[in-house]
Amino acid sequence: MKNLFLYCRAGYEKDCAAEIQQRAGELGIGGFVKANNDDAFVVFQGFADDDGDRLAKDLPLDSLVFARQMFACGDLISDLPPEDRVSPISAALAGVERAGELRVETPDTNEAKELSAFCRKFTVPLRQALKKQGSLLDKEHARRPIIHVCFVGSGKAFVGYSLSNNSSPHYMGIPRLKFPSDAPSRSTLKLDEAFIHFIPREEHEIRLRSGLNAVDLGACPGGWTYQLVRRGMMVQAIDNGPMNEKLMDSGQVTHHRADGFKFEPLKRNVYWLVCDMVEKPARVAELMEHWAIQGWFKEAIFNLKLPMKSRYKEVSQILANMHAILKENGIHEFHLACKHLYHDRDEVTVHLWLRPSSPWI
Ligand SMILES: C[S@@+](CC[C@H](N)C(=O)[O-])C[C@H]1O[C@@H](n2cnc3c(N)ncnc32)[C@H](O)[C@@H]1O
Known part of the structure; x- marks a missing residue:
């Protein structure tokens, strides 16, 4: 397939477009990007017939900041006849063999979401047809490709596939998280999502285990501290504001009324x-670098507030700087990743893991 479809937050199409253009270029893949404001998706149109296939395979989704999900696809199929949308979509997927899952999706916009009920219903006959032509396995299979059909309007869809080892496990790339009713703030979901996104589930038991010590800079009222406490950690919460009392009653939190830029463990x-x-953002990044160089933590998750313009450029510069500064200071073993998570608005979330060879602590 020629193209790559990328889901992003509405309003961030330009950033997602700038990123895919640059990253595809680095892989020697030329093309151009179609993006409209507030569509919540962009399409990279390759020049060669297999450019989308190459990107879906060779460009790690985890290395992209602004894309939540991506799949290789053909050109937009428009004017789908209401009496038979299944046939043209199945025909466009004839080249996909034995996929393990079908997802009929929409971009994350209010207008597109009105199609959600239709998507659910449409999945049933489409699944049947795709099984019949051998594009979809009879039973779901977690390690086979995923077929995506994304309706961008009624009668208009992009169709294609992602590889299960290089795509988000979540429908539309959005994890469904439940807001805990006793959490002190909605921000709690940002850290919950970050842990789910950056730490593989099978490593939660070690890297997010009960008894670990944590520092939360800018902690009040305590949404992030709540996530650490919930996992059984002991937390030093740094903020001049008031912390949620119930969280303090847990006995796992020490509240320091101090400046987060001056606090030292x-x-x-x-x-x-x-x-x-x-x-x-540059000031926060500098603080994180300082803590890393001092060896004051093993893993960090922090937010970088985004500027109004040139957001991709600003974020990539900060990350490149951080990379260089850590190396210059003798830190060679680390993992740095950044994502515009679903619960992030005008910010991105960064994960920095000062990875020891073994064991984790
Ligand atoms: C977005 S809120 C944090 C919300 C928190 N993560 C939660 O989930 O409830 C930002 C917090 O950073 C604190 N803050 C800002 N500058 C600070 C500084 N220099 N030192 C300590 N706290 C600071 C503010 O007082 C505010 O409570």
């Missing part, structure tokens, strides 16, 4: 550093 026993201070 007394003991070298901090595993998690998290930071949600509303500050200039």
Whole structure:
């Protein structure tokens, strides 16, 4: 397939477009991007017939900041006849063999979401047809490709596939998280999503285990601290504001009324550093670098507030800088990743893991 379809947050199409253009170029793949404001998706149109296939395979989704999900696809199929939308879509997927799952989706916009009920209903006959032509296996299979049909309007869809080892496991790339009724703030979902996104599930038991020590910079009222406490960690919460009382009653939280830019941990026993201070992104990045160079944490999750313009450029510069500064300071073993998560608005979330060879602590 020639093209790559990418889902993003509405309003971030230009950033997603700038990113895919640059990253495809780095892989020697030329093309151009079609993106409209507030569509919540962009399409990279390759020049060669297999450019979309190559990108779906060779460009790690995890390395993209602004894309939630991506799949190789053909050109837009429009004017789908209401009496038979199944046949043209099945025909467009004839080249896909033995996929393990079918997802009929929409972009994440209010207008497109009105098609959700239709998508659910339409999945049933489409699934039957795709099984019949051998594009879809009889039983779901987690390691086979995923077929995506994305309705961008009634009678208009992009269709294609993603590879299960290089795509989001979530429908439309959006994890469905439940807001815990006793959490002190909605921000709690940002850290919950970050843990799910950045830490493989099979490693939660080790890297998010009970008893680890954590520092939360800019903690109040306590939404992020709540996620750490919930996992059984001991938390030093740094903020001049008031912390949620119930969280303090847990006995797992020490509240320091201090400046997060000046606070220093007394003991070298901090595993998690998290930071949600509303500050200039370069200043937050500098603080994280300082903590990393001092060896004050093993893993960090922090937010970078986004500027109004050139957001991709700004984020990539900060990450490249951080990379260089860590290396210059003798830190060679680390993992740095950044994502515009579903629960992020005008910010991105960064994960920095100062990975020891073994074991984790
Ligand atoms: C977006 S809120 C954090 C919300 C929190 N993560 C939650 O889930 O409830 C930002 C917090 O950072 C704190 N903050 C901003 N600058 C700070 C600084 N220099 N030192 C400590 N806290 C700071 C603010 O007081 C505010 O409570």
